[in-house]
Each structure stands twice: as structure tokens, then as C-alpha cells.
Amino acid sequence: MRFVFAQSLLDVDFGLFFWVLITFILFLIILGKFAWKPILSALSEREKNIKESLEAAEKAMEEARKVSAENEAALKEAEITAQKIRKEALEDAEKIRADRMQKADKDANERLEQALQQIEQEKKKALIELRTEVSDLAIKAVSQILDAEIDEKKNKQLVDNYIKDLSSN
Amino acid sequence: MINLFRTAFLVIIILLANCTVANAETDKSPEENRVDLIGKVLDKYYLDFAPLGKVELPRIIYDEEGLHFFRSTTHAINSQRGFTDAAFLDSGQIPTGHVKPVSYELARTNGTEIKMDLSITNHLFFFWLAAFVTMGIFIPLSGKYRQGIGRTSEPKGGFQNLFETFVIFIRDDIAKSNIGEKYEKFTPYLLTVFFFILFMNLFGLMPWGVSSTADITVTAVLALFTFFFTQAYASKDHWQHIFWFPGVPTPIKFILLPVELIGLFTKPFSLCIRLFANMASGKILIFALLGLIFIFDGLFGAVVAYGTSWLWIALTLFVYLIKAFIAFIQAYVFTILSALFIGMAVEEHHHEEHAH
Structure with a gap:
């Protein structure tokens, strides 16, 4: 008798089965469409947003780190360049100075040389002048001395010969 | 099949039967004093607001003459349309007038x-109530997400935060961890099942409420859905493992075939029985504990019954708390096992693993 109760507890009631089945499908569709879909899509969108912004922040941080590293490197490089430029400038200046000095030395020497040559030339010229002067003087003196003794013709010939000798020298 | 069901409950039933018998034997008028414990868990065609009264539910009957709709059982009996209470027919005398x-x-x-008999029953009413509560919570909640609260900003308010925690828990810890990559397809089903079962379980704790999950029909439908989802989305490997188990010698394949086939059905079967048995037994246990007061009254007299009543009431309260806990646990267990079964079926195996 009492097992009949127990049995009824374990019986599957067709009417209830039918309704539960139908309405569960219905509610599953309604909930799926109007509740779970917007909620789950919103949640995944939010998580995606958070993930993306985290990644973006990470990326920006990395970028900033990179930029700062680059800046530092550029600064260092600039310093090195500046140092190099300074060094080069100093070297250049030194070189220019040396060049100038050399050039000045050379100029001075050249001028000295030129002066010496000019002096030599002047000396030669003076010597030639001196010779003609001396010969003229000698002729005058000799003609005065010999005026009385030797005739004009013979004298002239003699002096000419002497001058010929002189100029050939 | 029904016999299998019965053996599962035999212990409880015999215990209760003995209790009732003991009570009945010592009592002077056994029939009147008998409390039908199992009847408390059974489905009814009315909402029981004892001792205030009953609210009868509509009856829908299909027979040779077609469909019949009645507002209530009383209405059906008195409608003069050829319906009466089966008890009257059994006793042989059909009363006349308003009955x-x-x-x-x-x-x-x-x-x-x-x-x-497609009548609306007690359990169906509470099943629908659970459905409407679920919809009443989550459809307005989804409205918030549609507006952008929780989509682009953080969730606002206790309501949204509370239920979002549940939703995320089910999605991440139940669906994602058990099903794997394909979890998105099944998350709506798992969410629906979880909240339906949870609310149905919780209704059983309310005054005059009953838990529809203490009805094997309801749990059978739910298990059937898990079975359906498991098989509908099962991978090729799943079927191969059932009909021609890879990586074992041919004779063993023939031994494994029936084992795997039975396994296919025992999974939803266990889901159905587990939920039903947990919810029904909790309820019966509460009635049985309170019933002990009356059994003691019958056995040892009113003094002993009053003297020990505090113990039974304390125990009942303890069981009630356990039931509140179990309401969540069983909803969780059903959902996680559903996810597990679905996960096992949709998983794509690598055959290298089974080569030995």
C-alpha cells in the first residue's frame, strides 16, 4: 500500500513533462535572446576593452621607455659629437696656425732671397758702370799724360784696343 | 526503469512506512491521524496554503471528445460535462449537487x-514562477548592459554586481573550465539551468512553497536537455569512443560498446536522480523530523512529546539550513556536471593519446 505512494513519487507525469518541456524551450529561447546574449556580449566586450586598454597602456609604457632610451642615446651621441667637433676644431686651428707660420716663414725667406738677388743684380750693374767710368777716367788721365808725347791717331788706336780687351773680359 | 527508481528510495520509504505504521498501531483511530509524508512531496492540482485553504489550478483534459478546459477541479466536477472525481467512481457512489x-x-x-491530463499543477506553477523570477531578474539586468552600464563602465549597484558575479562564475568556472574553447555556445543553457534550479530549490524553502526540483518529471526534462545538448554537439571522437573505442584490441571494442552505450544514458539519468533525490529527501526529512513529535506522542504520551519537541525543532532548523545550502550546491552540481558531460562530448581528442 505504501509503496504505491513511493511509486507515485517516481512516476513521470505526462502532462507536467509536456508543459515543462515546452515552456523550458520557450524560456531558454527568451532568456537566451533577451537576457544572456546582451549580458554576455557586454561582459566580453568589457573584458576585451579592459584587456585592450591594459595592452595599450603596456605598449605606451614600452614606447615611452623606448623613447626615453632613444633620447638618452641621442644625448650621449650628441655629446660625443660635440666633443669630436671641439677636438676637430682645435686640431684645425692648430693646423691653420702651423700653416700660417710656415707660410710666413716661407714668405720671409722668399723676400730675403729676392732682396739678395736684387742686391746681386744691383752690384753687377754697379760693377759694369764702375768699369765704364773707370775706363773713361783712365782714358782721360792717360790722354792728359800722353797728350804731348803721342799723336792723336796712335793714342786712339791704343785706347780702343784696351777697351776691346776690357769689354771682352 | 521505474523499478530502479524505486530501489533508490526504498530505504527512506521503508523507514517512513514503519514510522507511520508505528503511529497508526498505537493510535486509537489510525486512519484519521495518519500523515501522508510522501503525499507532501507529490504534485498536486492546487496550491496548498494550509491551513488557510487551497487555490485550485486550471484543468486541461484531452480525451476522445477533444480538449476540455476548466478553471479549477471543483469547476470540472460540477460542470455537468461528464467529469467527476476518480475517488467517487472508486467508491461506486457519485454524489449529486455541488461537491x-x-x-x-x-x-x-x-x-x-x-x-x-495537461492540467496545470503545483510543480508546474512553481516551475513557471522560477522561470518568471529568472526573467524578471535578468531581462531588466540585460537592459542595464544595453544602456552601457557594465559594458563600457563598471557595473553599478548591488543588484547588478550580485548577479554579475553569478553569471561570471558560471561562465568562467563552470562553462569555460569544463567545456573549453566551445563554451560560448553552451553558456546560455548553463546559466538558464543554474538559475532555474536555484530558484526552484529556493521556493521549496519558502512558506507554502514547493520545490519543483523535488519532482522527477522536472529533473528528467532538465536532464533530457543536457542529454540533448551533449549529443547534438558531440564531436566525431565522441561517437567513435562509443561505437569503436580506439586504441584497444578488437575483442575489447565489443565489450566496451555496450558499456559506453549504457554510459551515454547513465549520465543524464544520474543528473535527474541526483537533483530529484536531494530535493525530495530534504523535504521528506523535514516532515519526518517534525513528525517524530507526533510519533513520540503516540508512543510515550504527550509529556515526552512536548519534552523532546525542542530537539526535533532544532534538528529541523538545522536541516532547513542545510537545505538552503543544498539549494545552491545542487544547482551548482547539476550545472557543472552538465558542463562536464557536454565538455567530454564536444572535446576533440588527439589520437596519439590513445595509441597505447
Whole structure:
């Protein structure tokens, strides 16, 4: 008798089965469409947003780190360049100075040389002048001395010969 | 099949039967004093607001003459359309005039069979209530997400935060961790099942409420859905493992075939029985504990019954708390096992693993 109760507890009631089945499908569709879909899509969108912004922040941080590293490197490089430029400038200046000095030395020497040559030339010229002067003087003196003794013709010939000798020298 | 069900509950039933018998034997008028414990868990065609009264639910009957709709059982019996209470037919005397239903089982007075009884029942009412509560919570909640709260900003308010925690828990810890990559397809089903079961379980804790999950029909439908989802989305590997288990010698394949086939059905079967048995037994246990007061009254007299009543009431309260806990646990267990079964079926195996 009492097992009949127990049995009824374990019986599957067709009417209830039918309704539960139908309405569960219905509610599953309604909930799926109007509740779970917007909620789950919103949640995944939010998580995606958070993930993306985290990644973006990470990326920006990395970028900033990179930029700062680059800046530092550029600064260092600039310093090195500046140092190099300074060094080069100093070297250049030194070189220019040396060049100038050399050039000045050379100029001075050249001028000295030129002066010496000019002096030599002047000396030669003076010597030639001196010779003609001396010969003229000698002729005058000799003609005065010999005026009385030797005739004009013979004298002239003699002096000419002497001058010929002189100029050939 | 039904016999299997019965053996699972035999221990409880015998215990209760003995209790009732003991009570009945010592009492002077056994029939009147008998409390039908199992009847408390059974489905009814009315909402029981004892001792205030009953609210009868509509009856829908399909027989040879077609569909019949009645506002209530009383209405059906008094409608002069050839329906009466089955108890009247059994006793052989059909009362005349305005009568109240006794067994609430309808029968045709002309003796023809009722083909289908599609009446709205107690359990169905609470099943629908759970459904409407679920919709009443989550459809307005989804409105918030549609507006952008929780989509682009953080969730606002306790309501949204509370239920979002549940939703995320089910999605991440139940769906994602058990199903794997394909979890998105099944998350709506798992969410629906979880909240339906949870609310149905919780209704059982309320005054005059019953838990529809203490009805094997309801749990059977739920298990059927898990079975359906498991098989509908099962991978090729799943079927291969059932019909031609890879990586074992051929004779063993023949031994494994029936084992795997039975396994296919025991999974939803266990889901169905587990939930039903947990919810029904909790309820029966509460009634049985309170019933002990009356059994002691019958056995040892009123003094002992009053003296020990505090113990039974304390125990009942303890069981009630456990039941509140179990309401969540069983909803969780059903959902996680559903996810697990689905996960096992949709998983794509690598055959190298089974080569030995």
C-alpha cells in the first residue's frame, strides 16, 4: 500500500513533462535572446576593452621607455659629437696656425732671397758702370799724360784696343 | 526503469512506512491521524496554503471528445460535462449537487479513458514562477548592459554586481573550465539551468512553497536537455569512443560498446536522480523530523512529546539550513556536471593519446 505512494513519487507525469518541456524551450529561447546574449556580449566586450586598454597602456609604457632610451642615446651621441667637433676644431686651428707660420716663414725667406738677388743684380750693374767710368777716367788721365808725347791717331788706336780687351773680359 | 527508481528510495520509504505504521498501531483511530509524508512531496492540482485553504489550478483534459478546459477541479466536477472525481467512481457512489474534489483525479462518468491530463499543477506553477523570477531578474539586468552600464563602465549597484558575479562564475568556472574553447555556445543553457534550479530549490524553502526540483518529471526534462545538448554537439571522437573505442584490441571494442552505450544514458539519468533525490529527501526529512513529535506522542504520551519537541525543532532548523545550502550546491552540481558531460562530448581528442 505504501509503496504505491513511493511509486507515485517516481512516476513521470505526462502532462507536467509536456508543459515543462515546452515552456523550458520557450524560456531558454527568451532568456537566451533577451537576457544572456546582451549580458554576455557586454561582459566580453568589457573584458576585451579592459584587456585592450591594459595592452595599450603596456605598449605606451614600452614606447615611452623606448623613447626615453632613444633620447638618452641621442644625448650621449650628441655629446660625443660635440666633443669630436671641439677636438676637430682645435686640431684645425692648430693646423691653420702651423700653416700660417710656415707660410710666413716661407714668405720671409722668399723676400730675403729676392732682396739678395736684387742686391746681386744691383752690384753687377754697379760693377759694369764702375768699369765704364773707370775706363773713361783712365782714358782721360792717360790722354792728359800722353797728350804731348803721342799723336792723336796712335793714342786712339791704343785706347780702343784696351777697351776691346776690357769689354771682352 | 521505474523499478530502479524505486530501489533508490526504498530505504527512506521503508523507514517512513514503519514510522507511520508505528503511529497508526498505537493510535486509537489510525486512519484519521495518519500523515501522508510522501503525499507532501507529490504534485498536486492546487496550491496548498494550509491551513488557510487551497487555490485550485486550471484543468486541461484531452480525451476522445477533444480538449476540455476548466478553471479549477471543483469547476470540472460540477460542470455537468461528464467529469467527476476518480475517488467517487472508486467508491461506486457519485454524489449529486455541488461537491468538493477529494482525490483531485478527474475521471469520465461514462467510463471512457482520459487520454492526456495537461492540467496545470503545483510543480508546474512553481516551475513557471522560477522561470518568471529568472526573467524578471535578468531581462531588466540585460537592459542595464544595453544602456552601457557594465559594458563600457563598471557595473553599478548591488543588484547588478550580485548577479554579475553569478553569471561570471558560471561562465568562467563552470562553462569555460569544463567545456573549453566551445563554451560560448553552451553558456546560455548553463546559466538558464543554474538559475532555474536555484530558484526552484529556493521556493521549496519558502512558506507554502514547493520545490519543483523535488519532482522527477522536472529533473528528467532538465536532464533530457543536457542529454540533448551533449549529443547534438558531440564531436566525431565522441561517437567513435562509443561505437569503436580506439586504441584497444578488437575483442575489447565489443565489450566496451555496450558499456559506453549504457554510459551515454547513465549520465543524464544520474543528473535527474541526483537533483530529484536531494530535493525530495530534504523535504521528506523535514516532515519526518517534525513528525517524530507526533510519533513520540503516540508512543510515550504527550509529556515526552512536548519534552523532546525542542530537539526535533532544532534538528529541523538545522536541516532547513542545510537545505538552503543544498539549494545552491545542487544547482551548482547539476550545472557543472552538465558542463562536464557536454565538455567530454564536444572535446576533440588527439589520437596519439590513445595509441597505447
